[in-house]
Amino acid sequence: MTSNESERRRRVPAMAPEERRAALVAATIPLLHEQGLDVSTKQIAQAAGVAEGTIFGVFRDKNLLVVTALIHALDPQPTLDELAAIDPRLDLRLRMISAANRINARFTGNARLLSAARMLALGGEHHEETRQRMADARERLLASLTAVIEPDADRLRRSPATVARLLLQFCGANTYGPYGDPGRFNGAEIVSLLLDGLLITTSDSEHTKTTGVQ
Numbered sequence: 001m002t003s004n005e006s007e008r009r010r011r012v013p014a015m016a017p018e019e020r021r022a023a024l025v026a027a028t029i030p031l032l033h034e035q036g037l038d039v040s041t042k043q044i045a046q047a048a049g050v051a052e053g054t055i056f057g058v059f060r061d062k063n064l065l066v067v068t069a070l071i072h073a074l075d076p077q078p079t080l081d082e083l084a085a086i087d088p089r090l091d092l093r094l095r096m097i098s099a100a101n102r103i104n105a106r107f108t109g110n111a112r113l114l115s116a117a118r119m120l121a122l123g124g125e126h127h128e129e130t131r132q133r134m135a136d137a138r139e140r141l142l143a144s145l146t147a148v149i150e151p152d153a154d155r156l157r158r159s160p161a162t163v164a165r166l167l168l169q170f171c172g173a174n175t176y177g178p179y180g181d182p183g184r185f186n187g188a189e190i191v192s193l194l195l196d197g198l199l200i201t202t203s204d205s206e207h208t209k210t211t212g213v214q
Contacts, residue, residue: 021058021068024048028069029113036116037066067130070117076137079106083144092152093191099148100171100187103141107175115176142168166194 015023027048031039041062045052059065082102086095107114121131145164153160170190174181185193 017058020050020054024050024055024058024065025069025072028065029073032066032069032073032116033112036112037119039066041065066116067120070113070120070130071133073113074110074117074133074137076106076141079103080140080144083148086148088148088151092149092155093195095148096167096191096195097187099145100167100190103145103168103171104174104187104190107171111175138168163194167191170194 024044028039028044031043031047035043041055042052044062044065045055048054055062055065059068079102083099086098088095090098117130117134121134142161142164145167146161149156149160149163156163158166167190170185170193174185174190
């Protein structure tokens with residue numbers, strides 16, 4: 001190494017602990033999308049461009065880094081902002097379809113992260129913060145979706161909060177669990193299932209007979 005190179009290296013300020021934490025979290029999130037909780041500290045260090053030991057200078061252990069990354073990645077605020085931007089003057093069905101599409105996008109885009117967070121939350125007493133964060137995110141999402149539905153409360157047989165909860169359950173079932181099949185049902189189909197049900201009405205039957213369209 002030349003003297004000039006050595007001088008430049010000495011002049012480069014060390015990254016502050018908070019900056020280092022942020023850089024490690026940013027490097028961890030894509031790996032969690034790809035591998036879930038199986039990601040290793042070696043892989044994280046390589047992605048962040050640091051030595052593996054650097055991780056433990058700012059995080060107590062891998063678990064704390066993973067939890068921090070999950071909390072950051074699963075922040076519901078971007079989705080809440082999208083729901084708040086839905087025009088309340090639109091018809092109820094259109095508002096709910098718009099909301100369902102956004103919620104589907106959140107669930108499918110973060111499917112592996114949400115599964116990892118659930119595994120941690122169910123993994124014992126050391127993950128109380130993870131459980132609390134997930135519960136808080138669910139309640140905030142429920143409140144925002146309820147606000148989207150609220151203007152048409154008088155048209156519904158159940159409260160806007162109950163309708164919002166059912167819509168979230170439908171979207172969740174579309175993504176997770178043994179019968180989940182992401183992408184099979186879009187927002188319009190989910191909202192139709194919730195608002196119209198599955199029974200064919202008389203008007204539907206007459207329409208099919210006269211037009212042949214099912």
